[in-house]
Every structure is written in C-alpha cells, then in structure tokens.
Amino acid sequence: MVKFLCLSLLLVILLQSCQTIKQSSKYGFNEGYYQSKLFHKKLKSVYVIPGEDSIKVYTTKALSKTSVDTVQSLKIAFPASHKPGNFDNYIFKQNSFDIDILSILFKFRSSVSGFPRQLNTSILNGAIYLGHRSDFYQLKYKKTPLNVLKRSITHYGFSIGGFTGIGASRIDPWVTQNALDIEYDGLVNVSGIALIIALDKLSFAVTLGVDHLLDQNSDVWIYQGKPWWGLGIGLNLN
Numbered sequence: 001m002v003k004f005l006c007l008s009l010l011l012v013i014l015l016q017s018c019q020t021i022k023q024s025s026k027y028g029f030n031e032g033y034y035q036s037k038l039f040h041k042k043l044k045s046v047y048v049i050p051g052e053d054s055i056k057v058y059t060t061k062a063l064s065k066t067s068v069d070t071v072q073s074l075k076i077a078f079p080a081s082h083k084p085g086n087f088d089n090y091i092f093k094q095n096s097f098d099i100d101i102l103s104i105l106f107k108f109r110s111s112v113s114g115f116p117r118q119l120n121t122s123i124l125n126g127a128i129y130l131g132h133r134s135d136f137y138q139l140k141y142k143k144t145p146l147n148v149l150k151r152s153i154t155h156y157g158f159s160i161g162g163f164t165g166i167g168a169s170r171i172d173p174w175v176t177q178n179a180l181d182i183e184y185d186g187l188v189n190v191s192g193i194a195l196i197i198a199l200d201k202l203s204f205a206v207t208l209g210v211d212h213l214l215d216q217n218s219d220v221w222i223y224q225g226k227p228w229w230g231l232g233i234g235l236n237l238n
Contacts, residue, residue, distance in 0.1 A: 028155075029048070029050050029055075029092070029137045029153050029155065030050065031048065031049050031050060032047070032048065032094070033045055033046070033047055033048075033060070033094070034046055034047075034048050034092040034093060034094050034137075035092070035093040035094070035095075036057075036090060036091065036092045036093065037090070037091075038057060038076065038090055038092075039059060043093065044059070044060075045060045046058065046059055046060065046092075047059075047060060047063055048092060052080065053079065053080055054077040054078060054079045054080065055077065055078040055139070055151075056076075056077050057076050057077070057078075078139060078151060079151070080150070080151050081148060081149060081150060081151065082149065083141040083149045087141065089138060089139065089140040090138070090139045090140075091136055091137065091138050091139070092136070092137045092139065093134060093135070093136050093137075094134070094135045094137075095132070095133070095134050095135075096133050096135070096238075097130075097131075097132065097133070097238070098129070098130065098131045098132065098133035098159045098161060098196070098236070098238070099128070099129070099130060099236070099237045099238045100128075100129040100131075100159075100196065100203070100205075100234040100235060100236050100237060101126065101127070101128065101129070101234065101235045101237060102125075102126070102127045102128075102129045102163050102165070102194065102205055102207070102232050102233075102234050103125060103126055103232050103233050103234075103235075104122075104125040104127065104167070104190065104205075104207060104209075104230045104231070104232040105121065105122075105125075105230075105231055105232050105233065106119060106120070106121055106230055106231045106232075107119070107120040107121075107122075107125075107209075107228045107229070107230045108120075108228060108229045108230070109223060109226065109228045110226070110227075110228075112222050112223060112226055113177060113222045115174075115175070115222065120169075122167065122168065122169075124167050124168040124185075125165065125166075125167035125168075125190055125232070126165050126166060126167070127163040127164055127165025127166075127167075127190055127191070128163060128164060128165055129161055129162070129163040129194055129196070129205075129234065130161050130162060130163075131159045131160050131161015131162065131194070131196070132159065132160060132161060133157060133158070133159035133196075134157060134158055134159070135155065135156075135157040135198070136155070136156055136157065137153050137154070137155050138153065138154040138155075138156075139151070139152075139153055140152055140153075140154070154200075155198075155199070155200050156197075156198060156199050156200075157196075157197075157198035158195070158196070158197060158198070159195070159196040159198070160193070160194070160195050160196070161193070161194065161196075162191070162192070162193050162194070163190075163191065163192060163193070163194050163207070163209070164189065164190070164191040165189075165190050165191070166187060166188070166189060166190065167187075167188050167189075167190045167211070168185045168186065168187060168188065169185070169186050169188050169211060169213070169223070170183070170185060170186075171183065171184050171185070171186040171213070171217060171221065172184075175221060175222050175223065176217065176220040176221055176222070177220065177222060179217075179220035180217060180220065186213050186214070186215060186217070186221070187213075187214045187215065188211045188212060188213050188214060189211070189212045189214055190209055190210075190211055191209055191210060191212075192207055192208050192209025192210060192227075192230075193207070193208050193209075194206065194207040194208075194232075195207075196234050198234075203233060203234035203235070203236065204231070204232070204233060204234070205230075205231070205232040205233065205234050206229075206230075206231060207229070207230040207231070207232060208227060208228075208229060208230075209227070209228060209230060210225050210226065210227055210228070211223055211224070211225075211226075211228070212224060212225060
C-alpha cells in the first residue's frame with residue numbers, strides 16, 4: 001500500500017511538472033535581464049528582448065531613463081539570418097533560485113556490515129530540490145548547406161543545492177542482520193545535496209544523500225543514515 005501511494009504521488013508531481021516545461025524560462029531564451037560581455041570585458045547587466053526576426057539587446061543604463069526611446073536605446077540586434085559585423089559567439093548568463101522535482105534513478109552504496117557494494121535502482125524516490133542556478137545561452141550563427149547563415153542558441157545550466165523527499169527501500173532479514181523475519185517495502189526519507197547539469201530541456205542530477213527508515217525498524221536497518229551516491233533526473237518547477 002505504501003509503495004502504491006508513493007508511486008502515485010510521484011507520478012502526479014511529474015505529470016504536473018511536465019506541463020510547466022514549455023513555459024519555464026529555464027529552457028528558453030526569454031525576455032529579461034542577463035549578464036553579458038557584449039559591451040564590456042567584464043560581465044555587465046543587459047536587457048534582452050528575443051524575437052523571431054531579431055534579438056534586441058539594451059544596456060540597463062539606457063533603460064534607466066524616465067522616458068525610454070526603444071529605437072535610440074537599442075544597442076545591438078541579432079537578425080535570424082544575417083550575421084552582424086565583428087560578431088563573436090556571445091554568451092548571456094542568468095542567475096536564479098531553483099526549485100526542482102528530483103527522481104533518483106540509481107543509488108550506489110558502499111560496503112556495510114559485511115554486505116558488498118550495492119547498486120540500487122528504483123523509481124520510488126521523489127524529492128523537492130532547492131538551490132542556486134546559473135543558465136547560459138550561447139548565441140552563434142551556423143552556415144547551412146545552402147550557404148545561408150542561421151542564428152542558433154545553445155542552452156546549458158548548472159545548479160547546486162539540497163533536496164529532501166520520500167522513497168521506498170526493501171527491508172528483509174538480510175539488511176537487518178536477521179533482526180527481522182519478514183520482508184516489506186519500507187518508507188524512507190531521502191535527503192542530501194545535488195549538482196544538476198542541464199542541456200536544453202534535459203536535466204541530470206548527481207547526488208550525495210542519506211536514507212532514514214521511517215518506522216520502528218530503523219535501528220536495525222544497516223543502511224540507516226549511511227551515505228550513497230546517486231544519479232537522477234530533474235524537472236524544473238519555476
């Protein structure tokens with residue numbers, strides 16, 4: 001019953017999260033403030049308005065005026081099919097607070113109490129992740145086989161933070177050193193730190209965590225509070 005409830009909760013959260021991907025600013029080069037070396041040797045704040053025909057970039061100083069003339073304030077535009085003179089592969093950076101749903105797919109456990117190293121696989125691990133995120137959007141032009149330049153944007157991001165959630169783990173006589181004579185799927189709290197690496201809409205997480213069994217057998221479970229390394233996937237919520 002516990003296993004079914006955990007799976008149902010995780011599936012509902014993941015389905016709701018998928019609906020937000022298309023609207024999430026983490027996956028698109030949307031209008032807003034970014035940091036760029038476009039006009040300086042150091043990162044400076046700029047305001048970007050992307051469009052199908054051109055990407056317009058304004059300095060924050062130009063937008064600080066009471067009345068803004070967008071034509072006069074425009075510093076540079078990147079057309080969709082025409083490469084500006086002296087163009088470089090510019091990168092725009094955006095920092096944000098990150099909220100994700102993590103699903104931990106694999107757990108690598110060290111040897112404990114005579115047990116060999118373990119590689120556990122389970123989809124019943126769902127956690128809320130909070131962290132600091134930096135997204136990078138690389139703007140460049142590629143030449144097609146027809147010798148036409150096309151503007152492209154490559155997105156990648158990094159985030160580091162902490163997570164906590166619920167999962168399930170097999171409890172039996174072997175992992176309790178024969179303190180129990182029953183087998184069941186125990187409800188556990190999973191928590192730890194994670195590094196998330198994103199490429200466009202794909203997000204992978206490298207995690208370091210611990211499990212705590214949430215019932216009366218926690219004191220005999222050999223993996224109680226023991227660290228593990230994990231690999232998971234993330235869905236952004238904000």
